[in-house]
Amino acid sequence: MIAENYKNYSLVDDCPVRNVLDRVGDKWSILIISILGECGTLRFNELNNLIGNISQKMLTVTLKTLEADGLVDRKMYPQIPPKVEYSLTPLGESLLPFIESLTHWAKENMPAILVSRAKYKSNN
Amino acid sequence: MIAENYKNYSLVDDCPVRNVLDRVGDKWSILIISILGECGTLRFNELNNLIGNISQKMLTVTLKTLEADGLVDRKMYPQIPPKVEYSLTPLGESLLPFIESLTHWAKENMPAILVSRAKYKSNN
DNA sequence: CGGTATCCGCACGGATACTG
């Protein structure tokens, strides 16, 4: 009964699945988790440069959210200029297999989806 | 190289993974796919009643998007009053395992996430 | 019954300027 995992949860905070999807589904979380999964540990500006087209605000916000959820670890070195390092927690790492398999599915089936969209468009 | 699946795609339409996540991440798609995966075939108002708190507009929009992407099949019976049946396509069904495992992960790790959030909150 | 059409609030995310 998959649907039972979603139904009867009026608020987002009540539903585990919606809670996870709200992270997974936002614009930057998955990419950041993926990059940290590859690179291990990165500083703020290293992440910023690797992603390229993210705004500083969204990088900060997304990292904070991931940290709050216990998916990303933040190490601050109290020096000037400051140095902050980000890495995945074990909980964050446990998400990597899902991201990889979803990535694989997406690349595998994207052509079929594009064909379907084109067909749908021409029929309307 | 997971991150290579996201980087260098300036537009959403260019990136397969973002394309999939934009579906998976929206408010209703996963729930609808899950329910159709359980029930097989359902009429519009059956879906509406099963979900309960979805607006008619979003049910229509989500179903159309899923249909356009080739994940959901729509059978229209030209009669009065009209009858429309929705079901998963094979492509849509191929997403079910991912949804199930993600659901499982979410329920499994939600307590840890909630603990982490509480801890993070009290530290700020 | 299975939709459309329209209006609208709000949250997401970008741009820019500033800071310890």
Next chain:
DNA sequence: CAGTATCCGTGCGGATACCG
């Protein structure tokens, strides 16, 4: 270097009314 603070446009999704 690693953020904050502020302003602002856009789009998602809800509410309501109407339609074939």
